[in-house]
Amino acid sequence: MKNINMCKIALLIATAIGVTACGSDGNDGAPGEPGEPGQPGPGPTPPVVETSTVTNVEMINHMVEEGKLTIEFAITNEDGVAIAGLKDASVYLAAMTEQGIQRSRDGSVGGNATAGGDKPTEGVSLEMLDNGNYQFVAPMAAVQADTQGLIRLQVGGGDIAKSPYIIIDKPEMTHTTTTETCYSCHVDYATSDIRHSGYVALNTEGEVDFVGGCMVCHNNVPRDIAEDGSSLNTGGYAKNTMQKLGHINHQKFEKDFTPVNCYTCHAEPVMNTNLAGNGCADCHSVEGAKFERVMSATSTNFDARDFHAKKSGLANLKAMRNGYSAETSVPFKDENGVWCTTMALFKLDGETKTPVHIGDNYSHDLTSHHPDTPIVYAGAYLHGYFNNSLVGRFAGHGSDEVKTDNADGTRTHCFPSPSAGFDAADIMASARISLSYDGWTDNDGKESLSFTAYSDAINQSSSEEVPYERRLAVTNDSCTTCHNSETNYHKNGAYNDGGVDCVACHNNGQDRSAKNSAPGFGPMVHSMHWGIGNALSGAKKDEDGNNIANSADSLNADNCVSCHAEGVDLNAIPNQYIRAKAFNNGDQTKMASPITANCFACHNDAQALNHMEQNGGEISAEKGSGNDGTWFTQPTGESCATCHAEGKSFGIEKFHNFER
Known part of the structure; x- marks a missing residue:
């Protein structure tokens, strides 16, 4: 701490x-x-x-x-x-x-x-x-x-x-x-x-x-x-x-938070064993005879945090998170010249990695748990990779996708019909493997824990491998402090390591809707917590059925240190466009400059936008058509860092807190 x-x-x-x-x-x-x-x-x-x-x-x-x-x-x-x-x-x-x-x-x-x-x-x-x-x-x-x-x-x-x-x-x-x-x-x-x-x-x-x-x-x-x-x-x-x-x-946050994860708040052991004592009666009825028996049968020295973690299945989730890992290979072409990637799942025991046979343990049926066949999802995608950014989905989930379960337990995904428009990009892969488990369901009905893997990239011209590197401006526990239940927001993504698993879909080249609030990962997160998307999720409604802002809205939006513990270096943000929604008209050809997209997610009034545009920022620029252009190779004209980089006369740290 x-x-x-x-x-x-x-x-x-x-x-x-x-x-x-x-x-x-x-x-x-x-x-x-x-x-x-x-x-x-x-x-x-x-x-x-x-x-x-x-x-x-x-x-x-x-x-x-x-x-x-x-x-x-x-x-x-x-x-x-x-x-x-x-x-x-x-x-x-x-x-x-x-x-x-x-x-x-x-x-x-x-x-x-x-x-x-x-x-x-x-x-x-x-x-x-x-x-x-x-x-x-x-x-x-x-x-x-x-x-x-x-x-x-x-x-x-x-x-x-x-x-x-x-x-x-x-x-x-x-x-x-x-x-x-x-x-x-x-x-x-x-x-x-x-x-x-x-x-x-x-x-x-x-x-x-x-x-x-x-x-x-x-x-x-x-x-x-x-x-x-x-x-x-x-x-x-x-x-x-x-x-x-x-x-x-602190009971009813919007997504993937559970109050029984006592470790989120209680840094010291909680030793209360009296139902009528401090804290218990807040959540448990004093008439709960069953709970009385549990308490009386428990040692007076037990830590209530562990008790809740075991009772809710959180301990099992934590063990699973630490007990498995996923990997996927650098994209390669098979004998027919088709791009492929091979995924693998490993069970961990200390330094020992034991392969898990994906084919033998796969079942997509989510209607019940499958302790003998725990894998409920195994999917792969290929991405364009340019200037340390994912710039779009090169291939994945096509109607002619070919999946092959190999003898060693790995699974190969091949994509005969990749998207056009990525000739200037390197190609890399992501894979997501989701495991079902006993003892847990969240309010979305999902019963799985996901592991996402990213490969290094390959240069299409030279066939040389290119290390996958992505700028991570948040701390590893930024998301899991609040989204603490280890469940998944949707589509089996995960919050671990600052939400890096989400980037497979929410990246600079794929404008995920986010209730039409913002493009890309950073702008989406800003908007869904404090910007225009804050009340659009529909997770909370008033008596008349109108959407109301989520819990993050009551926190200080300028306290960026909640997520950005080491500050934000505007000079380090790649100067290239990211995809943008065109104000709900369905046009997928619009682009935004990256700093403007992030700032506009919260500072979204006309005056703020005018300031950004006067300094080269864009939120709805025409820079290409679908995936058949070279939009991701074009630099933007925004000059935000000139005045707003840390240490400058109007540095971001003068208006947003990056220190505790």
Whole structure:
């Protein structure tokens, strides 16, 4: 995991200035008054200010005593100068109880106190001990000397800027999720417009403590509700517990996400074995006697993450993903001059690769599982390959395609009728093999796990092999963080390794519809998450049956680091056209320049498009007819990288976040 520094808390640097006085070369003179020659004096007083635009806090000490909490801290302004005259501070303590973290509104558990403001707490005191150093005494009737708790401090108000919220103490194992797991999607939550973004807290080292900050209010214990449905001030602070926010609010993403994949969020072991305890009742009925028996029969030391993974079939999926691999050969011509490729499937056991006989284990019947014949799909395609890009489908799934199962278990696909228009391209192959398995079906009714293989290419003129290389601008787990179930969006594609399996169909030379939202892989992904395609999938509908935006829409679209962990180099994008839809008119001859296609997927208003077109960008250019042209050999005129490459005056990183 990466260390997340949102706003490093500056440390107070106490600068001591010594003054030395020189006597005569002879005997020392008589002692003088303090500060006079020959007598040490106090020296100059360090400077202080009474205003700040930034307030930095250094924790010195805190003490939990019966009925009160005492905190000592020092504050400086944006220039590191000590601040005097602080009158405003607030502190919250959510206590660790047998039920977990809890803070009630009536003060019966935990507590809070405020100095300054409109309603200061009775008995509170905030005293400056010396320049910039303060003591904050906060009365809390329910607090005892042995109380452990989650403590959050904030200081400042008026002319002194408010500091960030700071978690100054937190019991061990307060929560099993982490800032890193939450920030896989909620990158830099504090900069978003999502509710309560201003409450994101830091720890005393200046690092974001996202979950700890949330739990100060969203405790493990909910606020009590009266019989008439009204909220009481007893129990916990908020109606929604932290675990309910995690479990319920994260249940219904659009595609291939399962909440029972607990490892997505829970980085630490989850040891709860009590059905009525924190978290279980959010999803399981407390009347579930069957589940009670499961829990009572299970060791008190079991990890609930493993329990759910095994129960749902996720463990089996993970084992299968690690237990097989697919390969396909560089395209070759058979004795009749027909282009072919040969695919193979291997079962893995450590370093040992055992061939799986595709023909003997193939069945295309998806109506039931086939433990003895697990292969439910085996398909191959040939592609044009030019300038490190797939530029179209050269051959595949034709009516005269010839499939041959070989004695060694491999399968050869030959294509007597390839497409025209690829004379300038190298030829490469992709193959996809899908295996059925027990214990899993997703909401699309698919019951298979897919393995995609890409071959190197061959130069048609020289017959030399050309390494298949494709620029990958996302991290390996970019997709699987959210699409975590290992099922497949459609047609048995897979999300692993940044969705590279999808490129066999969603590439620069094949404009897959994506609800007519965008061409190519990158533009399609941008659009389907945050652009015009966001609400077009039809996965979510309102009461009137109208499509509504998917879950990604509520996240910060400019937080590109969610997928692009190492930035985006606009200069590295090949300067060649990609296929484009012609605004739903069915015309397949239109092309788009690549950076414009990606940017327009989100920045799709007329003003943005006008800017792109003025700088050479195109989204609907006539550059060839079907597959019989040389469109992929032609450079575009877009000059986006001139101004928007990283480090430039209007670099992409100045408007999109690529750092955690």
